[in-house]
Amino acid sequence: AAGVIQSPRHLIKEKRETATLKCYPIPRHDTVYWYQQGPGQDPQFLISFYEKMQSDKGSIPDRFSAQQFSDYHSELNMSSLELGDSALYFCASSFLGQEETQYFGPGTRLLVL
């Protein structure tokens, strides 16, 4: 069965650079969630989109922005990267009627040097 796809899987950036993470949800899923997991931490909700509109916002820095496109894929844009942004970034998707169950991608590991 098709799963959530994230790219890239690994990313190394310098401080103050920008990064773009991409997420392709499971086909027919209309909701996308972004989570950040720091080392030894639990995943923290960043932001979510339903039918291309932002539906909720969590602890996402102002330096980050995201959007969901007409094909339902989503991109997380991160600017002025800081060392503390080094983390695993997960995308999850769900569909109307089973919104409570989110299916996660493999994550993008971002390292900021």
Add this chain to the structure above:
Amino acid sequence: DQQVKQNSPSLSVQEGRISILNCDYTNSMFDYFLWYKKYPAEGPTFLISISSIKDKNEDGRFTVFLNKSAKHLSLHIVPSQPGDSAVYFCAASVRRGGSNYKLTFGKGTLLTVNP
């Protein structure tokens, strides 16, 4: 403030025996609970969930119990297999009246099943 707590960072169990992973929550608005399993370098994999209107949900070797008055849930795996060795995350969300179901996670419990 950790709204979902998994107080045991690790648990070691013998193959064939029962594994019991515990989770406590503080937010009484939570009405849907999920367990995810995570292997290194992979994303969390959905295992089983339970709505607050139930006190038990079973799926094969996995059973989740919910005690709303104690704000406590547990995941039972029986019999445990070496392939179950992974980090288990408890997660919670608020369904009623909402259009978004962001998950609040615990810090996870590393389960090791010894052959």
